[in-house]
Amino acid sequence: MRSIRNGLVLALGITMTTFGLAACGGDDGGAPAASDPNAKVELSLATFTEFGYEELIPEYERLHPNIKITHRKTGQGGPYHQDLITKLAAGSGLADVTAVEEGHLSNVLDKGSKFNDLTKIGPAEVSPDRWLGWKYDAAKTKDGKVIGYGTDIGPLAMCYRKDMLEAAGMPSDPEAVKPLFATWDSYFAAGEQYVAKTGGKAWFDSAAQNFNAMVNQLPTGYIGTDDKLAVETNQGIKDAWTKVTGAVAKGQSAKLTAFSNEWNSGFKQGAFATKVCPAWMLGVIEEHSGPENAGKWAVTAAFPGGGGNWGGSYLTVPTQSKHPKEAAELAAWLTAPEQQIKAFKAKGTFPSQVKALEDPALLSETDAYFGGAKIGQLFAEQAKKVAKPQYKGPGDGQIQENASSPALQAVEQGKSAAEGWTQLLDAAKKITR
Structure with a gap:
């Protein structure tokens, strides 16, 4: 998911299918033979939504006159x-x-032999310490191959309506609200208080949005490290389900489906007071809340359970590529801290590189819509709170979209928590059958 400023929306519910086999380019991911540095090379680059590469591509071509890049966006x-x-x-x-x-990374890692190992073909100076450790490690296959250079990330904070909390007689200053968002227990307890003080107004937008963030904080997701379905045996998932559905039963959810028309308009209408907020969500909030709500939204450097990540991407070099060495050099350059800062300035994509996270250009970034919040510094702090990547096995994202989210929506529409849990399990088993 990308763009703090632009609010361009990627469908977060992701449909995944086990990848087939690639026939071209060989499977060993080894370094190609040395090539003529002056030979003309045409490279293709495929991205989606906003990566902030529009100005970077011609810059790379100027620096490398023998390279011509076709951008498929x-x-x-x-x-x-x-x-x-x-x-x-x-x-x-x-x-x-x-x-x-x-x-989608879990299914790509599952077919890691169809992607080049960037530690073998990438520039020697590109070392793991370029990135936050958890970002780098997430792109490793089980046998240790690194198949992706990290681009952006989605560190988690909490966004909320200052005016709505004030009207309920609750703290509203970004520092004062931190205790409300310290843990999931304190968050839902504050929600119960808010509902009572406002005569039944919703605390959050969607059960699924909170549940997804909670599950993303666990060491493993819906699939265990043996790549088998682990929903029934993962106590963290059960606990998250109990807490979220309990909050729904107490009237805390606005019962909106994320990225639906009703959810979009809910921002402008003040349909909920708080929002799970990865870095890219700021642009979404501003886009849908409209100029009339500028200054009413705030963001705080706190998130239940400490921290987490939701979103971000990688640049891979498939073994189908006829120019893997040159492709790896391009991917390495695009994910260098200097270029990631330029991408951040262009489209708000939040960088994952250690030096970029320490760059004054990022740390000084503020957002007038959110009351002048120092969003660069805030999300850099949140990114460093993530300890290690969650293990996501094949089909994890498909379970999120096609099992857990519909089951939670069913609970919001009247099913019991037990009935919803059964729906989740049945759907997850069909996906992993």
Whole structure:
């Protein structure tokens, strides 16, 4: 998911299918033979929504006169990744540098032999310490291959309506609200208080949005490290389900489906007081809340349970590429701290590189819509709170979209928590059958 400023929306519910086998380019991911540095090379780069590369591509071509880049950019991540799956199965058609969203990464890692190991073909100076440790490690296959250079991330904070909390007689200053958002227990307890003080107004937008963030904080998701369904045995998922559905039963949810028309208009109408807020969500909030609500929204450097990540992508080099070395060099350059700061300035994509997170250009970034909040510094702090990547097995994202989210929506529409849990399990088993 991308763009703090622009609010361009990627469908966060992700449909995943096990990738087929790629026939071209070999499977060993080894370094290619040395090539003539002056030979003309045409590279293709495939991305979706906003990566902030429009000005970077001609800059790279100026620095490398022998390289010509064709940028294939699509508007929505869902169709993009479906097309990626088709081309991977066909064994042809993938770009030399192919972006992959983190929610789809598990299925890509499952077919890691179809992507080059960037530690073998990438520039020698590109070391793991360029990135936050959890971002780098998430792109490793089980046998240790690194198949992606990290681009942006979605560190989690909490956004809320200052005016609505004030009207309920609750703290509203970004520092004063931190205790409300310290843990999920304190968050839902504050929600119960808010509902009581406002005569039944909703505390949050969607049960699924909170549940997804809670599940993303766990060491493993819906699939265990043995790549088998783990919903029934993962106590963290059960606990998250109990807390979220309990909050729904107490009237805390606005019962809106994320990214629906009703959800979009809910921002402007003040349909809920708080929002789980990865960095890219600021642009979404501003877009849908409208100028009349400028200054009413605030963001605080606090998130229940400490921290987490929701969103971000990687640049991969499929073994289909005829120019893997040159493709890896392009991917490395685009994910260097200097270029990621330029991308952030262009489109608000929040960088994952250590030096970028310490850059004054990022740390000084403020957002007038959110009362002049120092969003660069705030989200840099939140990014560093993430300890390690969650293990996501094949089908994890598909379970999120097609099992857990519909089950929670069913609970919001009247099903009992037990009935919803059964619906989740049945749907998850069908996906992983």
